Structures are given as structure tokens and as C-alpha cells.
Amino acid sequence: MIKQTALAVAASALMAASSIAATQPTSDEALERMRSFQPTGQSLDMATVPQTGEVADAIRRNLERVRLPEGFSIDLYAVVPDARHMAIGPSSGVVFVGTRKTDMWAVTDRTKNRVADEVKRFAPAISFTQPGPCFSQDGFMFVAEHNRVLVFPAAEFFFEGPDVAVDIVVPSGELIPREEESFNHGARVCRIGPDNQLYISLGQPYNVQPREKLKLYEDLGIGGIVRMQRDGSEREVYARGVRNSVGITFNPTTRELWFTDNQVDGMGDDIPPGEINHAPRPGMHFGMPWYGGGTTRTNEYRNDDPPEGLTFPVVETVAHAADLGLTFYTGRQFPEAYRGGLFSTQRGSWNRTTPVGARVMFTPFEADGSGPSGETIPFAEGWLDDETGEYYGRIVDVLQLPDGSLLVSDDTAGAIYRISYNGSRD
Template sequence: MKRTSYSWLGTLCLAIAMPTMAQQNEGAPAKSLTSVVMPAAAPLTEERLKQLQLPKGFDISVIASGLKNARLIAVSENGDIYISRREEGDVLLLRDPLGKDKNTPLPVAHRPQMHGLATHDGKLYMATVKELYVAEIKEDGTLGELELLVDDLPDGGQHPNRSMVFGPDGMIYLSIGSSCNACNETNPEHAAMLRVSPDGKQRTIFASGLRNTIGFAFHPGTGQFWGMDQGLDHLGNDQQPEELNLLERGERYGWPYAWGKDGINPMGEVPGEIARAQWQAMSTPMVLGYTAHASAMQMVFYTGDQFPATYRGDAFVTMRGSWNRAQPSGYEVVRLRFEDGKPVAFEPFVTGFLSEDGKTQTARPIGLAMMPDDDQGTLFRIAYTGERDTAGKAGSVMPDEPPKQPILEQINRGSGVPLLKDRDGYQTGKSVHLQSSSFSLEGDIPGKHSDYREGLSVQLEWPAVEGAKSYVLIVEDPDAKPMTPFVHWVAYNIPANTTRLPEGLQKTERLTEPEGMLQGQNTRGSIGYFGPRPPVGDRAHRYYFQLLALDTTLDLLPGATRDEVLSAAKGHVVGYGNLMGRYQQAQPPRK
């Protein structure tokens, strides 16, 4: 990839007024502890530009203006700059901003609420609230026809801004914010990081419990995936901090009931009567925190050689700025220092956008690589002009691309293993006759149980097994690609007095009917039953519903994986049953 002279730049945007009362979708109302303080916007004059503070040796300069409402940016291999404008619903092209001939920004794509951008293999990927597009980048920087890849992303709600990066595995990592401040989402793709194939045909939930992670990137040296999540509103001036999280497949990060390292959110009602302390135990704590309500935005790792060598492998994060804190926070760009591949501290990098008294601001930083301001539409360049630093960090030379192996190890976990029915040690004890009124043995599963339609769980029943203290249900598809087998349902601690599961069970971690039944994570990354969804035109896939009767209940938290459940169940099986059904989607479903 060609290195450009603008090694690190970013975007700036003005504030948008936000609601002042806590959003409570269920449960008893919680007291809102919100101080609404919105610093007034002030023009960025030459004098104010000179008042911006950067580390010694760095310089900031204006290279373009009049862009209006700029949001995120992407830079192509030849240095062309693409800028999304959500309010205008377009993407601007800016060519050679450092050259002698200042080119007028050119609109090259138009879709309502355009926001997320990423370049990959000579193409520009663009995300709106519900859609993902791609277009070829032409030699002159303009785009070919936009191709619609995905048209069913979750609704926007409070956090409609989608952002994305390409991972070292060649997949798109697409962030979907929560639809609210704190609530129980009905769509598991809300408050989540999705993993999407470049053709849009495959997508899973990579991680969940992320309220609004707009800034995220893969560390160039370790390949680890880091993201900045925006904390809850209405908990006071100093809660919840902005979170730096190590994002890993299958992990959940606390939202909406746990935050930080040990914080508990009192708002709302936890589904399934799960205790808040248990929800916290189910969640992965943050690694580092930053000042509450600073509104962490985009994040990028520095791998260039224009800055001093000590910056290589560090990250930069824009903090857009608070609207709900008595002493405003954010309105700055921070450096996230890494040592030996691990984050150690945040420190200021560009400050001075917010006045000392906190009453006015000249810009609200959002993106990285460039800094357009969405009111005055100003594009900035940050460069190092001081003495050259040749010492740097030990091992500070960074590869052009992060290593693939760390993310591939996570993705391939649980794939290429036998079905439960083919594993040793589980087909023991009494043979259990498992049956369903939804479909017959080796028969077709009705469409309403598929993910193409309602996605209702099937009805199942079986005779009681003597000596059983609980039951486990695992549903697997051995015909799925590339994850084989694909786990569609993990249920455990089904009470011993339960011998029937009705159609359409809730997709929550703990059920109150049957009382105490727990559900785990499927391969999609969601909780509970995930209906058949073979590719359109594939031959019929087989779905094995496999029941274990156990002489114990499992000491596992809600949301466990198939492998965690089977490991805990081994040696406790007193009965086994199996029912196979088929599903085929011959034609594309009607919209």
C-alpha cells in the first residue's frame, strides 16, 4: 500500500442536541443524574487555531474547508480521501489535498444517512443505518455503480451510526449501536460487533454487550482487536467511563446492566430474573477507562514513519465531547500508549478545541486520518516537524497488515469437530425417544421455524428419564459452511420435571417458563434458538436435535457455549435421544 504524506489525520463535527431524560424501556423508572451542558460553537479563527495544543514538534494546519457536516473518512491506496456526510447523505472525494492545485470536493455517492466507510481491494464500502454498499474505485477516484450487499441491518434508534473496518482475515467488522441508552433489545444484532463477508452473504455476531462502539482497530503488531465503547448516560457526571475493550469472539461486554470493571447499572429490569451480580459475572470487564461522557469516536493505530518512532504501535482516539456533564469532557484527540502490545495509558494529543471555562468549543473531533469539521467544514493535517527520533520503542517496526492468526484462531474455535451424536461418552444410559409436533423424524422443518421467517423454536417432547436431575439440548447442522457444524441451539439445566418444550421459546439467557432453564450461545453469536438458514439453493441441510439426560445440574453461568456445556456434562449422562429434521430454502424469501 502506498504511504501518503498525511500519516494521521481525523474528522471534527458539531454537536447534535440529545434528550435529557433516561430512556427506560422496562422496569421501574430510575432517577436521571444528568447535567445538560452544551458548550456553544465558536468559529475556528486563525487565532484559535494557534491556541490548539499538541506535543512538542507537532503542527496542525488547515488544508480544506467548506465541507459541511463531515463525519468519517477513508483513504484509498493512492491517497484519495473519501468523506461521509450523514446529514447530506453523500460521500465526498477529495484529491491531493496537499498539492498546489486545491481540488473542490466532489460528491461521488448518494444514500440517506451515509456514515461508515472502508476501502479494500480497490473498492469503497459504505454503510447507512440499514444498508451496506460497495463500489469499484475508478482511476480518477470516482466510483462505479453502488452495489447493495446488505439491506436488513437493525433499525437505528438512539445510535444509528454504523462504522466498519476490514480485519486481517479479510472480513468486515461492522459496529451496530444500541437502539436506546439502556434496555432489553429484541434484535440481538443491536449493541454488537458484526462480522460480515465482503459479498454480504454471511454474517455473524462477533461480540455483544457493546452500547455504541464507533472506534475500533486491529493492533498492527499483535493482531488483537481493540474498541472504544461509549458509556451509559444518566448515571452522573463521572459514570460510566468510556471503555477500552479487547474485543474477542463470543465475549459480552456488560451493556446494559454491567459496565467498567465492576459497575452495575440500576436502570431497567434484567430478563429471566437474572441477578445483576450474575450478569456482571457473565460479562468481560473493560481494560482501561477514560473520562465519562467524553464520547469516544474513531480509533486508529499508527504504523507510519512521519511521527517519531515512539508513536509506532500506539493508537489515537477522537473524543467528540460531552453534552451531559457539568464540567464538559472530551473535545480532544488522545493518544493511547501501548507497551509490548498492551495498552497502558491515555494521554492528551490535541487539545484546545474546548475553551478553558468550558463554555465554547471550536470543533468536536470524530474520525481519524483526517479532521473535517461539520459546521465550518474544515479539513486539518497534523504532521511532525520537530527533530527526528531514531530510537523509538524496542521492536517498534510495524508490519503493513496485522497478523491473521490471532483472529483466525478465535473464528475457527468450535469448527471441524464431531457432532454431539458422534462424540464418545455421551450416547450412554437410557435411549430417549425425542419427538416433535413441528416435524417428523427426517422430515421437513416448517418455514416458520427458519431464520428466513419467524424463527420460532420448534416444539419438542420426551419421556421422563429415571435418575435425571436436568436435561441438555444441543442442535447442530453438519452441512453448514464454513463453520461446521453450525450450532443452532444450546439449552441446559432444563428442569427434571420438564419433558416438553413448547414452540416459540424466548431467546433469553434464563427462562422463567420452564423455570430456571438456561440458554447458551449459538454459532451466529446470539442466545437461544437460531432457526435454519442454509444458503438459498443449497440442498436440504440436516438439523440434529440432541438431548442429554444428566444426573446433575450444571454449575455454569447463563450464556455458555456448546463446548462449555458438553465439558461440564461429560460423565453425568444417564440418557440420550436424537431427532433429525431437514430444511431447504429453494427460492429467495419474499421481502
């Protein structure tokens, strides 16, 4: 009798759990509900990421390896699983963080002591695909996914709960044709330009794209940067000949676009170089697939005459370091030499005999923002052990906090770091 009662209770509990699960909407259903300001049924008791314990302690110990210029220091800002590209809410300072998976994170420093108090999943009912966030100045957060673009009005207000106001800018399957979806070079980054338009980079999925794909990719901006109105209309190809850019930004002085690009693999340790490019106007072509990085010709198109009017990179970086996120420094905390300059990241190599990268780089700029005034040099490094070749972190993005310090994301350690300056400003 007791055994039968226990079985009945267990069966009842299982049926109840199944009933609850059945009422939970799919990701697409949840999206449609939130577009209509309807609840999704998600629990208000939202899961958070622990900010203390063994993981945080280990990350802090690893930061002791990092070398910085005199007067600078680096600290753990937040433990954020798979942290990649970041966007800071203009009114709240909340840091929204994308990943190469299905999650987005909201990172909050409620006490303003420059250490995160809370890290929790953003819009947990939505299953993202490699989300990359960016903000407009009026507080709209756009999220560029592999093949969809969403917008979250008032994300800084709604992030506290599981349901958020959302709309679709580019429907699923319309950013690129479905048949061109790929696990390779699928991460997207976005920015709202000074013209109030949305810019999105679209990496092409091949090492070097085949000839039969050339026209399609040129027409659609795959292997390039596209721009559109904030509602998704009036799409155009802004830049072509870009292999796989995972970092775009605008110079605040000139209001012109700069971006990194990752070069062709398999040509040797030291070629082709990585790139930092300047695109001050639409319609420019940056050389791919005729050039695999800098002025290095690709093997596949070596005997072809390249188009006229190609633009080569302003800065060539060490080969295969994987240059990613970048931002111009507009703060006042750092010494004068850094103001107006460009900070950029190198995630680190995977196909090089001697590994390189896993660091933050700095390029000084002319006061008028027209271009570099000196060489690109390491600013923060040490995540790569030069003797063993072991990586203690992989650096993805860099962003400036309102106080003038820098945030740096690491998708391997699962962390965001904060770099600050406490030395002399003479």
C-alpha cells in the same frame, strides 16, 4: 401583447424545467442504474466546496487555540461540511468522508502539498443515510449506512464523475429490522479485517435497552459488532454487550480488533467511564446492559446477576467525553514513542456539568501490540474553551496519511485537519 409573450415564455421554461426534473431518477432508481453501468443523467458540472474565504480563514484562526506536543503542528487540510468518519483510497490517497446526513465527500490533494485542492460530493445521485466508509486493501470502498451496506468497486477511479460503479452488500432494511431503526445511535462504522471480512458496529438505540429487547439484540448483534463476508453472506455476531461503538480498528501487529464504546448517560458527571476495548476473538461479551461503562452497574439492571465471562475495558477514559474514531500509528514521521501507539478521538460531552473532550488522545502500546504500555493522555486539545465551556470544534475521527501525518475530522466546524511533525526525532 408583450405581457402575454412573457407569460408564455415563463410557462414554457417552467414546463421544460419540470420535464428535466421528471427525468432525474430517484436515489433508488439511480442506484439500480449504476449497478447496471447505466448513466443517471446527473450533471458533469459537479458542485464543489470552496476551500478559501471567510469560513476557511475562521477555521484557521480557531486552530491557533490547539495545543500539541513540541515539534508538532496542525493545519487546515480541507473544508468538509459535517465531516465524520474517513477512509483513504489505497492507490490514490483520495479521502472519502462520511457524514450523519445524506452526503459523502471526496477530498483530493492533487498537488500533494498536503492541503486539499478539491472537495466535492461523491455519487451525488445517491441519498445516503449516515454513511461510514472503509476500504479493503484491493481498493473496494464499503459504505455502512444506518440500515444498508453498499460497495463501490474502483471508487478512486469513478469519483471524478457523478456516476460510479456500485453494488449492494446488505439491502436496505436488512442490516437491522425496520422496526428497530432509530434516530439515536444510528451511525455505523466499518472495517475490513485481516481475515478479509467486513466488520460493522451496530449501536443499540436506547440509553439502556429494555428487557424485552435483550434476546433480539443479542441474536442480531444490535449493541454489538457483526462480521460477514464481503458479499454480505455468512453474517455472524462477533461481539456483544456494546452500547454504541463509533470506532473500530485492527492492531497491525497482532491483527486483533480494538474499539471504543460510549457509556450510559444520566448517571452523573463522573460515571460511568468511557471505554477502549479489545476483542481478539469472536463471541466475547462486553457487559451492556448490566454494566453501563467499565465496572459501573446500570440502575436498570443493578439487581440482576450479570452473565459469566464478561470482558471489561482495557482503557477507561473520562466519563461522557464521547470516545469515537481510533487508529494505530504505523508511520515513520512521528518520534519513536508514538510508533505502534493508538490515537483516538473524543467528540466532547453534552450531558456533563463541566464539559470535557473535543480532543485527540494517545495511548502508548507494547512493541508486540499486546496492550497499552502507559496511560492514555491528551495529544491535541484546545477546541474546548476551559473557561467558558464553548466548543470551537467537535472531533470525530483520526486517520493516518501515507506520509505519516494524521488527519482529524471535525463535524461541527466542518473541517479536516492535518497534524504533522517537524521536530527532532531523537
